[in-house]
Amino acid sequence: MAIERFEVQRRFSVAPGAIFAILSSPAGHVTIDSSGMLQSAEGDVVTKTGDEFVVHMDRESLNDFPLGKYDVTVVITEFAPDAHIEWTVRVAGRPPLKHLYGYHLEAIDGGTLVTSYYDWSNIEDLYRGKGVFPVIPEAGLRATLGILARTVE
16 A cells, blocks of 8 residues: 655644744745745635635745746645644646645643644545655655744744
8 A cells, every 4th residue: 555644743842832823824834844845925824724825836946847936725624723733735727636734733741742744645536646746755744843843942
């Protein structure tokens, strides 16, 4: 069976709220991105499932597909303040990608255990076998957690 989900964890020395403030902010996504694709973002801090914001992307940083610069709409699919945030992305003029990114935050002694995940198990058949997924490698999730730690600690 093929792997269709990555999950990585890291302990942080700050409370969940400090981390969640970054994760619920469009600008925060750009700040902690390890891929180099996220260039800037527009929109308000998310507060519930269904909230959306726009991220200006540059796929050239991955040097895998010649998509250049484009925009995605981030759609929040799950939201529990200071505990869980998950989203998918929409690209205008393209079928839904149906891949999910998210974070679980668990308060622990001395801080927070953060689990970052990327799940592409529900992508459309049209995208399977084309070498598109996973977009971000597991190491990219781990690197983003490192940037997040540098940002909040």
